[in-house]
Amino acid sequence: xxxxxxxxxxxxxFSGKNAIEVNVISWIAFLALGFVTACLFIIMSxxxxxxxxxxxxxxxxxxxxxxxxxxxxxxxxxxxxxxxxNEILAFDEVETLSKVIEERAxxxxxxxxxxxxxxxxxxxxxxxxxxxxxxxxxxxxxREYLDxxxxxTEVSSRLSLFTDPDLPVQLYVPKPGKxxxxxxxxxxxxxxxxxxxxxxxxxKFANYVFSNLELAQALLNYNEGQxxxxxxxxxxxxxxxxxxxxxxxxxxxxxxxxRQEIDAAFLKMMNTENLIIYLICFLILIIxxxxxxxxxxxLILDKAPESRTLHSMGFNNNxxxxxxxxxxxxxxxxxxxxxLLVGSFFAWMQHEFSLVMVSFNVPFPVKFTVQNYLITIISxxxxxxxxxxxxxxxxxxxxxAH
Numbered sequence: 367x368x369x370x371x372x373x374x375x376x377x378x379x380f381s382g383k384n385a386i387e388v389n390v391i392s393w394i395a396f397l398a399l400g401f402v403t404a405c406l407f408i409i410m411s412x413x414x415x416x417x418x419x420x421x422x423x424x425x426x427x428x429x430x431x432x433x434x435x436x437x438x439x440x441x442x443x444x445x446x447x448x449x450x451x452n453e454i455l456a457f458d459e460v461e462t463l464s465k466v467i468e469e470r471a472x473x474x475x476x477x478x479x480x481x482x483x484x485x486x487x488x489x490x491x492x493x494x495x496x497x498x499x500x501x502x503x504x505x506x507x508x509r510e511y512l513d514x515x516x517x518x519t520e521v522s523s524r525l526s527l528f529t530d531p532d533l534p535v536q537l538y539v540p541k542p543g544k545x546x547x548x549x550x551x552x553x554x555x556x557x558x559x560x561x562x563x564x565x566x567x568x569x570k571f572a573n574y575v576f577s578n579l580e581l582a583q584a585l586l587n588y589n590e591g592q593x594x595x596x597x598x599x600x601x602x603x604x605x606x607x608x609x610x611x612x613x614x615x616x617x618x619x620x621x622x623x624x625r626q627e628i629d630a631a632f633l634k635m636m637n638t639e640n641l642i643i644y645l646i647c648f649l650i651l652i653i654x655x656x657x658x659x660x661x662x663x664x665l666i667l668d669k670a671p672e673s674r675t676l677h678s679m680g681f682n683n684n685x686x687x688x689x690x691x692x693x694x695x696x697x698x699x700x701x702x703x704x705x706l707l708v709g710s711f712f713a714w715m716q717h718e719f720s721l722v723m724v725s726f727n728v729p730f731p732v733k734f735t736v737q738n739y740l741i742t743i744i745s746x747x748x749x750x751x752x753x754x755x756x757x758x759x760x761x762x763x764x765x766x767a768h
Contacts, residue, residue, distance in 0.1 A: 371685045375692030378665060379700070388661075388668045395657035396701045402654040403705025403746050404712070406647045410738045411713045413643055415731030417636050421629075427495055427567060428628050429464075429597035430605055431612060434621045441620070443591030450615050451596070457611065459602040464490040465593045467582040472538040472554075473521065473575065475561075480524040482517075482575045484537065486582025486593075494599040497565065497576060504529035504563030512578045516563040520572035527561055534558040537575075537585055557585045648745060655753045662694045662757040690758040698750025702743065709742075710734075 379392065435441050454460055467486035472479065489509055492498050497516070498506035507516045515535070522528060527535065538554045559581060565571075583592065600608055605624040613622045626633070666673075673686055713732045715721055720729030 368685065370681075371688040372692050374689045375696055378669065378689065378693045379696050388665055391657070391661045391664050392697060395661040396697055396704070398654040398657045399651075399698060399701035399746065399750070400704040400708065402647075402651050403702055403742060404709035406651065406745065407706060407709035407738060407742045408713050408716075409643060409647055410640075410741065411709075411732045411734060412716075412730050413640055414735055414738060415733040417640065418733050419731050420632075420636065427571070428625050429494055430600040430625050431598035431609060432623050432628055433596040433598070433612070433616060434594070434623070436619055436621050440588065440592050440594055441596070442589075443593070450617075453615055454598070454612055457608070459600050459608050461599045461601050462490050462493045463596055463598045464488050464494050465579060465596055466491065467579060467586065467588070467594045469539060469582070469586060469594070471575070471585070473525065473535055474538070475525040475527045475530075475535040476533065478525045478527075480521055480573075482521055482573050484539075484575050484577060484582060484585070486577050486579040488579045491597070494597055500565040500567050501563040502566050504561070506563055507576055507578065508562075509578065511560070511562075512580045513557075513559050514562040515559045515575050515577045515581070516565050517561055517576075518572040518574045519564060519566050521575060522564045529563060530561050534560050539585055541587075555585055555587055557581060644741070651745060651749055655749045658694055658697060658750060658753050659757050661697065662690055662754060665693060666690055666757075687758045691754045694754025694757065695747075695750055698747060698754070702746045702750075705746070706739070706742065 433441075441447070451463065455463060465488050467484075469484050471482055471484040473482050487497070487507070501507075501516055504516070507514060513534075515537075517525075517527065525535070535558070537557050537559055540554055541552070559577065565576070567574075579593065582588075583590065598612075602608055605626070609622050609624050613620075616622060673681075676686065677683070713734065716730060717732040717734075722730050724730055
């Protein structure tokens with residue numbers, strides 16, 4: 367194998383003291399590609415960190431398994447249905463289950479109004495998701511007083527409501543049915559409740575109000591055995607297998623979904639965001655690669671006399687083209703290594719010292735993954751290969767060599 371074109375390319379990368387203009391162009395190409403490489407890696411690491419944090423906040427609060435009616439909005443319990451639930455609860459992979467009601471509602475307090483999502487929970491819910499540990503102000507939801515609620519931070523802000531054991535809030539939902547409405551009582555169901563605490567989970571739950579299951583049933587005119595779904599805490603990694611077992615028992619009148627299926631829309635949104643950010647960075651990388659094309663083109667012009675000399679000594683046109691191609695690839699490789707080192711350093715600094723903050727006390731998260739390194743390497747080297755090949759193939763080397 368003839369290694370002379372490669373050795374010559376190493377000499378051409380930074381062409382020496384007598385070719386200042388070529389050196390400047392080569393350095394510009396090197397620094398531009400290196401800078402974009404560092405930015406690409408840092409941005410991807412930050413978005414991977416954000417994705418992990420979002421998945422932790424948004425996914426982990428969802429149950430591993432959820433059961434909902436295949437048709438309609440509610441499940442009506444019966445002796446047969448409770449027998450099936452007990453059979454599911456006897457699985458080794460199932461730790462506990464909780465009956466819940468979730469519905470949009472209108473809340474009013476002290477002449478201020480807001481639209482919220484009301485979620486009624488039973489006594490087992492805290493074993494699935496520790497809502498009691500998320501209460502920042504006041505007391506967690508208890509079973510002693512069934513008319514108590516805990517509210518999200520956005521609800522608290524909109525209503526100027528904190529904890530108030532004296533002045534109740536009013537919760538309203540529209541009554542189902544048809545016909546003319548003559549007064550408010552015909553249009554809505556209403557219950558009184560008292561705010562006992564304010565919780566914070568994430569922005570998604572900022573407009574949530576949690577209540578005991580009985581209060582939600584009273585508001586919606588449900589009977590004691592009526593609810594909208596069942597959430598299950600599992601202790602197995604194979605949720606698909608557990609889902610199939612539960613579906614076989616519960617029957618086709620009910621939908622059984624795993625956490626991944628519940629989060630499908632959110633995961634799709636996160637993947638779309640990541641793809642858009644990557645494409646923007648890739649576009650910037652393409653623009654930066656024009657510096658590489660210019661560097662190779664100017665190098666071809668600068669080395670024309672030397673190329674003629676080499677050609678007269680038996681160095682053919684194909685070898686000359688390989689030389690310029692290798693030169694472009696070496697500049698790309700050096701820029702890639704430089705960019706990854708710089709990007710990794712600043713990403714590590716952010717991870718360790720929280721240099722840039724999302725808010726007053728929340729830093730931008732950073733996560734190092736092999737995938738991000740591979741995507742960066744493939745993207746940069748792929749662009750470098752195409753640019754180097756295109757410029758070296760289309761250069762009029764043969765004419766210069768005569």
